[in-house]
Amino acid sequence: MRNKNVAIRKIVKYLNNPEYDGGFWLPNIQRPFVWGPEQIEKLFDSIMREYPISTMLVWRTPSIIKRRKFIDNYYDGIKLSQFQIPEDSRTKLLVLDGQQRLQSLFIGLCGSHSKQELYFNVLSGAPTSTEEMRYQFRFLPSARAAFPWVKFKEIVFSNEMPNDLARNLETKAASALTEDQERTLIRNLWQAQRVFVSEEYVGYQELDSVDNPEAYTENDVVEIFIRANSGGTKLGKSDLLFSLLTASWQDADEAMEDLIGELNLSGYEFTRDFVMKTCLVLLGKGAAYDVKKFRDEQTKQDIIEKWPRISSAIRDVRDYLHSKTFIRSDRALPSYLTLIPVIYYRFHFPQQWQSLSGLDTYLLRTLLCGAFSGRPDGLIDKCIRRINQDQDFSVTNLFEVLRNDGRNLDVFEESLFQTSYGSKAIHLIFNIWYRQFDYQPAYAGNLPQVDHIFPQSLLKSMKDENPETGRQSLLRYPAAVRDQLANCMLLTADDNGFQGKCDKLPRDWFADKSDAYLSMHLIPARPSLWEIEKFDEFIVARKALIVAKLKHLISGSEASPHSTKPEPAHEEHPFTDDSKSIKLAEDPQPEAEEPVSTADTQIPASIEKHNDTTTGSLAAETGTVEATLAKFLDRISEPTKYIAGFRTNDGKELAFERTGEFVTLWTQRVVLSDSEFEPTREYSDIDTRNSNLNRKNCPALRLGNPVLFWKLDGEEDLLDFLNWYSAAEVHQRLESVDG
Structure with a gap:
């Protein structure tokens, strides 16, 4: 291995230049480019x-x-297949680690992002905090770029001395x-x-299989690639597993x-991660990701040989979703994982799939x-075992498993009205409710939009008297009240746009x-209520009108006696499309179960209990989650309105978002x-995150540090997670997200 700069x-x-030792290229095991404009701009600032x-x-x-070129002019939705180049036996340099950085440099200095080139504010550079941009870079359309914004590639590739270049720029x-x-200006140009x-700023290690062909075989390189990327935040598990698959399947x-x-043609957002997990389940390998599964040659061969059947099963379930239900976009699909047992049934029981009934009930209940x-x-594995045991997709039996x-499968009025603005569940409900709205417009900006009936700005302005101070300082309507389902409606983009409803x-x-x-x-028809x-x-x-509309969904619900108009003679089912003649099965009820006692819930043994006498009342106000954290961890400081910071016994930091809909944590x-837990997202040290993570309440989680973001379901998961x-x-690698 040689080190070069x-x-x-x-x-x-x-x-992409074969004239230099064959040129630098990207092997197919590399994932797509994932950095956004802000990350590229921060790289140049760094x-x-x-x-x-x-x-x-x-x-x-x-x-x-198989390899591909680096992308010069990047845009969202770009297809990597456009950049594939013919295979050959000539010497070439394949980038195993560093794609995001090199691709960002290439876009910034030789291309564009979304038809905008990279500009530099030549008068920036004043000292600032480490979190903020000191040297200002922006992707801008040329029509909006005026001095002091200068196209950065023209600075870097200029052959003028900096002082001469400065004089020319001053004239603009x-x-x-x-x-x-x-x-x-002169200091920045120098x-x-x-x-x-001038400086040899970029360093890389070169694995040489040309002068030393026995040193690194192709299998060695795949293993090096995985080890270089699996430990940090660089690649997801599906990316690493896919790299093993591509080694066997070009x-x-x-x-x-x-x-x-x-x-994804019709507005869904299926991912490679979902497809890889589905492959494992269909082949009987279990849903959990494990590199060992993809190191198994038989697993890889099965995926390759059965790919036509696998892809056909996934397509058929997606087509059912799109044509037979009102779940016709990503916005209305809170979890794609609920589809995996369905795809399994379609894959293994294709004949019975043709006459399957009750699927809409399964989808509706599990998603809501x-x-x-x-x-x-x-x-997922338990559901698959039950399907195999029954040799059928019995919704009754699957609900029993759940x-x-x-897992709860009952939609009560209380849980229905906990659905709020910003959640995917609200789009699922609105897809059922508003049949005439187009969730697949030609232009993404025309997607239906959830809007507040009583404007947020007005509700926020309404204050009550604080009995302690006598001032009108207490919010009358907190976010949970403003954002509730009963204060939300679905509008077209035109209705909610300029000269539309707005506020x-x-x-x-x-x-x-x-x-x-x-x-x-x-909408209640009495204008006095408006x-x-x-x-x-x-x-x-x-709420009464919503209950009447969605009574089919609500467990044990009777139709509301209130209505803006008389009930129609024929009540269409709110989930399936009657034109497709799909019948909704009754919600199957399993036999009654013994109630589960929670009295014996155990505290994780590895967490030492701490006394927390100063924050008990505060923890009570913010719920049992923060109280649990305060019981087993040390507080870093007094919590803010949004963030409570904690430390474990060995000094690792954890932050709790006090206003989140779920148990929302940063670590x-x-x-x-x-780990049996999967983070919702991994952040590199330069990725922007919740601005309330700061030096005071969680210094190791603020910008400049790699962090993990988590959403847990409840306190039981929280205890296991803390353990x-x-x-x-703590992972010791300090590199930024890359691959």
Whole structure:
């Protein structure tokens, strides 16, 4: 292995350039480019600050391996297949680790992002905090770019001396520069030339299979790739497993891209992660990710040989979803995992699939109740075992499995009205409710939008007297009240756009609306309820109308006697499309079960109990989650309105979002190899995150540190999570997200 260093201006010329030792390329085992404009801009700021950007890993080889070019002009939805190049046996350099950084440099210096080029504010650079951008970079359309914004590639690739370039740029200023501005301009140009042109700023390690062909076989390189990426936040598990698959199946990348592209044509967001997990389940390997499964040659061969059947099963279930139900977009699909048992049944029992009934009931209940949230792998496996045992997709028996696993399948009025603005569940309910709305417009900006009936801005302005101070300072309507389902409606983009509803009061917006419009939106017909003073009465009346509309969904519900208009003679079912003649089966009820006692809930043994006498009342106010955290962890400081920070016995930090809908946590990046928990998202040190994570309440979680973001289902999961996190090892790698 050789260590090399090269200047940035030089290395971007090596990308896609066979004239330099075969050129730098991306092997197909690499995932797609994932950095957004802000991350690219921060990378350039980091380089100008002379922050280290980590060593990259390159494989020099003559092997006939599928590879692709780096992208110069990037845009969302770009297809990697456009950048594939013919295989050959010539020497080439394949980037194993460092794609995101090199691709970002290439876009910034040689291309564009979404038709916008990278500009640099040549008068920026004033000292600032480490979290903020010191040197300002922005992707801008050329029509909006005026001095002091200068196209950065023209600075880096200029052959003028910085002082001469500065004089030329000064002529583009609208007014004469001050002496301080002139000094800043010249200093920035010299700094850019030094770190991007003169210094060998980029370092990479080269695995050489040309001069030393016995040193690194293709299998060795795949293993090196996995080890280089599996420990940190660089790649998800599905990316790593997919890299093993592509080593045996050269067309894997194209086949996967084609399938996902087809699945998502109508507004869904199926992912490679979902497809990989589905493959494991269909082949009887269990839902949990495990690198060992993809190291097994038989598993890889089964996926390759059965791919036509696997992809066909996934397509058929997606087609059923789109054509037979009103779940016709990603917005209305809170969890894709609920589809895996259905796909399994379609794959293994294709003949019985043709006459399957009750599927809409299964989908509706599991999605509305979040049955596959939390730790779903074991639950998926239990469902698969029951399908195999029954040789059938018995909704009754599957619901029994779910209930025995502690999953709720009953939609009560209380849980229905806990659905709120911003959640996927509200779009699922609205898809059932509003049949005439188009969730698949030609332009994404025309998607239906959830809007507050009584505007947030007005409700926020309403205050009550604080008895302690005598001032009108207490919010009358907190977020949970403002955002509740009964204060939300679905509007077209036009209705909610300029000259649309915006912040209009109900009395103004509904004044000229027809009875049909009010009926569609379930608006109480009495105009007196549309006044802000009648907000509470409006909510009560509208809840009654919603219950009447969705009575088929609500367990044990009787139709509400209130209605804006008489009930129609024929009540369409709110979930399935009658034109498709799909019958909704009655909600099957399993035999009664013995209630589960919670009296013997055990505290994780590895968590030492702490006394917390100073914050008991505060914990009580914010619920049992924070009380549990305060019981077993040390508080870092007094919590803010939004964040409570804690430390484990060995000093690892954890932050609790006090206003989250779920048990929402932030932790330091720890080793995940043996974890049964999956983070919702992994953040690199330069990824923006909740701005309330700061130096005071959780210094190790603020910007500048890699962190993990988690959503747990409840206190039982929380106890298990704390037990695991307390024993977990902090990951020592400091690189930014890359791959």
